[in-house]
Amino acid sequence: MTIAETAIDWFDLNARDLPWREPDASPWSILVSEVMLQQTPVVRVLPAWRNWMARWPVPAALAADPPGEAIRMWDRLGYPRRALRLHACATAIVERHGGEVPDDLELLLALPGIGVYTSRAVATFAYGQRHPVVDTNVRRFVSRAVAGEPDAGPATTPADLVACEALLPDEPARAARASAAFMEIGALICTARSPRCAACPVVSTCAWKATGRPMPEGPTRRPQKYAGTDRHVRGLIMAVLRQSDVPVSRHRIDLVWPDEVQRTRALAGLVTDGLAQPAPGLPEHYVLP
């Protein structure tokens, strides 16, 4: 048994029952799920995805609404630029591809908010093509099980794609299922902090387990602070804008954070990013775009 076949057998029994994995899930619904899942846990994506698909079942429906509606619906999934880009993505799909999510890797990659991982995920999971789909879960799992390394590097490299491609079965549908299985094992078993090797389907051949499961040495990533950062302040301002049906006064925004310099910088950044804009014809007020 190859690692892929073993993973697929495990996946057949242990895969989570997620709506975007249903056989009738549309390419658009899969694309939306992939974007929402960028840096956001499944449990928080689930309700947001249902609301999103109920309101905008096809790209053209989303493109027909203003981007601010996407930002509102995004709620607190985090990184609201993803909502903005998903709206831009829907618009591009309508303009470039007649409203149909393209099935070509290069065309997918050219869409706003769609990078190396997501383009491959859509081509693979929505269209059944044979591509390596390499996210943080897969990189960690393959690093450990195949290379014996406790952790993968900070970003996906071409070498990662080659290494994962080598593990895939020839038949596209099987390859797609193998990628989903790798991701699931990485998410549920081969986790970053406390891997559950006792429940792992490939533990008997795992290179990392064979070497005694050494954990990574030094601090592998820089501290990820949030409290008091510009990100924090931007988040506070966006929460106010999201929740308001009417233009929000600068005075109201001033209440979210005491430091005026930082507050001003955060608001200016949001305007620059297209997440907020001055209310037309109403000085000192802001609205979603």
Added chain:
DNA sequence: CAAACGTGGCT
């Protein structure tokens, strides 16, 4: 290419 970019739950 390193840094910026939200948010909340878990250990």
Added chain:
DNA sequence: TAGCCAAGTTT
């Protein structure tokens, strides 16, 4: 409790 972590993309 403070820090770590979660299906990345863009500049």
